[in-house]
Amino acid sequence: MKYLNFLFIFLLTLSFSGEIIEVSALELQGTTTACLVSTQDSDNAKKDYNTTFIDITDGSTVEVFNHNDKMIYLTEEDVYLISQIVFAESKGEPYEGKVAVASVILNRVLDPAFPSTVKDVVFQTNAFSCVLDGKITVTPNQECFNAVYEAIKGNDPTNEALFFYNPTIATCSWMHDIKKTDSRSIGQHLFFKV
Structure with a gap:
């Protein structure tokens, strides 16, 4: 079930994000517990990165709201x-x-x-x-x-x-x-x- 939550949040993040630079899953004792997503504004020559750490250990995040490269993870x-x-x-x-x-x-x-x-x-x-x-x-x-x-x-x-x-x-x-x-x-x- 935790893998499904991770996949759901990952897919939501991809669908709302701009260009994905890096996505990595952290594993503790074989269970995915968090996802680190970095996005890049392709118009920004300085490659200013917006990094968000999503804690999904309790499986409570059900929606992601993304606006102007800012994200809210909603329970x-x-x-x-x-x-x-x-x-x-x-x-x-x-x-x-x-x-x-x-x-x-x-x-x-x-x-x-x-x-x-x-x-x-x-x-x-x-x-x-x-x-x-x-x-x-x-x-x-x-x-x-x-x-x-x-x-x-x-x-x-x-x-x-x-x-x-x-x-x-x-x-x-x-x-x-x-x-x-x-x-x-x-x-x-x-x-x-x-």
Whole structure:
């Protein structure tokens, strides 16, 4: 089973990566436990390498999100947590709005101004109203999971937005007053950068 996990992650990495320079499996007592993947941006004459170490010893990595040569290795727990946020924050919104909410979470994990894990992004103080008001304990439906997987595949209708809110009902003055760039309305939400 561990070999299948390794193969799955390896194939996902290949499908999302640019040119693969080096792939090596580490073996401890005959069991593959990790994979080291190096990618090269072929346009970069200096051969700047992005090396990522993937620990797959517990077999929990189920998805890989790759954007601009940055990768996030997502567990089932991450996917479920994002789906909960999508359900709680965009219930009643169009499907594209659900994909957009999932994209904001992934964009934040990749952005150095935010925490580097899904869990830390979701539970960052005052980040999501559904966490503040306790509505994160919802059970997401299949449409929410589909939206998360769509975002993981790279469909980001927000143009890499880091924030969103509903201008009609938001009580946060910061959201109303902040200068927004690259804003886009999807359903009742406004997605933007600052």
